Amino acid sequence: MYNPKSKDLDREYFPSYHTTRFQDQPEPNMAVQEHFIGLTKQHERDLTEKQGISVDHLRYGGGRRLVDVFYNESTTNQAPLFVFVHGGYWQMLDKSTSCSIVGPLVRRGYRVAVMDYNLCPDVTLETLMKEFAGFINWIFDYAELTNVLEITFAGHSAGAHLLAQILQSQVGINPQRSKKVWALVLLCGVYDLRELYNLESVNPKNILGLTERNVQAVSPMLWEYTDVVIWNSTKIYVVAAEHDSTTFIEQSRRFAELLKKTGFRASFKLFPKYDHFDIIEETAIDESEVSRFLRNIRIE
Numbered sequence: 547m548y549n550p551k552s553k554d555l556d557r558e559y560f561p562s563y564h565t566t567r568f569q570d571q572p573e574p575n576m577a578v579q580e581h582f583i584g585l586t587k588q589h590e591r592d593l594t595e596k597q598g599i600s601v602d603h604l605r606y607g608g609g610r611r612l613v614d615v616f617y618n619e620s621t622t623n624q625a626p627l628f629v630f631v632h633g634g635y636w637q638m639l640d641k642s643t644s645c646s647i648v649g650p651l652v653r654r655g656y657r658v659a660v661m662d663y664n665l666c667p668d669v670t671l672e673t674l675m676k677e678f679a680g681f682i683n684w685i686f687d688y689a690e691l692t693n694v695l696e697i698t699f700a701g702h703s704a705g706a707h708l709l710a711q712i713l714q715s716q717v718g719i720n721p722q723r724s725k726k727v728w729a730l731v732l733l734c735g736v737y738d739l740r741e742l743y744n745l746e747s748v749n750p751k752n753i754l755g756l757t758e759r760n761v762q763a764v765s766p767m768l769w770e771y772t773d774v775v776i777w778n779s780t781k782i783y784v785v786a787a788e789h790d791s792t793t794f795i796e797q798s799r800r801f802a803e804l805l806k807k808t809g810f811r812a813s814f815k816l817f818p819k820y821d822h823f824d825i826i827e828e829t830a831i832d833e834s835e836v837s838r839f840l841r842n843i844r845i846e
């Protein structure tokens with residue numbers, strides 16, 4: 547139990563119920579989600595239409611396994627690479643809602659990759675995670691081909707969960723590769739799926755394909771990490787938003803503790819004022835708290 551006081555687990559695992567915005571709307575939770583989708587799609591259009599940013603469309607596999615890489619005329623060959631993985635409970639959203647983070651980072655010299663992945667129920671969560679491991683290896687191949695020396699990965703919500711896999715030895719990252727990873731930023735994620743997979747609201751008709759037997763295999767909080775030393779130059783930030791549920795905040799806090807105890811350079815950070823959605827929306831604003839945090843990682 548991550549929030550022993552709660553009697554409503556559906557609510558604990560529905561981030562939109564915890565926003566303090568849109569309180570004048572009949573259903574603030576619907577409003578916050580609609581706003582998020584509308585605004586993030588606008589951010590995507592602005593990149594090419596208003597900000598002079600270019601994009602390469604690439605593919606790392608079949609179906610929806612697509613990657614967009616953004617840069618502008620000042621981007622150097624040796625630019626650091628920033629990779630963003632979207633959330634949406636493994637069943638919604640795509641790269642058109644993943645581009646808020648791009649503008650401020652491209653303007654500060656990064657090349658930024660956002661990606662799509664096959665969603666549940668087209669694939670089970672176990673299959674999605676295998677495909678995501680394929681993406682991680684693909685992006686390191688891409689980095690090698692393009693002479694990238696430094697990579698930062700960030701994931702939001704379900705995307706943070708997917709990204710945690712990079713630390714698992716089965717994914718097969720070697721020390722040459724892990725040394726390139728400057729930071730791993732896990733924003734508002736879930737790392738233990740045992741409470742969540744039984745909830746019809748989050749996992750309707752079990753579209754994630756989870757059972758009591760395989761839920762441990764998809765829960766980073768329950769894994770054993772054996773390849774810790776290869777990550778000794780990577781900073782890991784496990785971040786939660788103040789207006790996330792107690793369960794979400796506690797999952798992040800405890801995941802950070804677990805990583806620290808295991809020997810990773812991990813820290814927990816609670817971002818005041820933000821909720822699950824504006825923490826991503828505001829990555830589009832050059833001087834927002836979250837943007838400043840993301841770019842300071844490099845100089846910390």
Ligand SMILES: N[C@@H](CC(=O)c1ccccc1NC=O)C(=O)O
Nearest residue numbers: 560561562563633634635703704
């Ligand atoms: N239906 C969920 C939506 C949701 O969880 C979500 C939406 C956008 C981005 C991330 C999300 N959550 C985790 O991946 C809710 O209403 O909170």
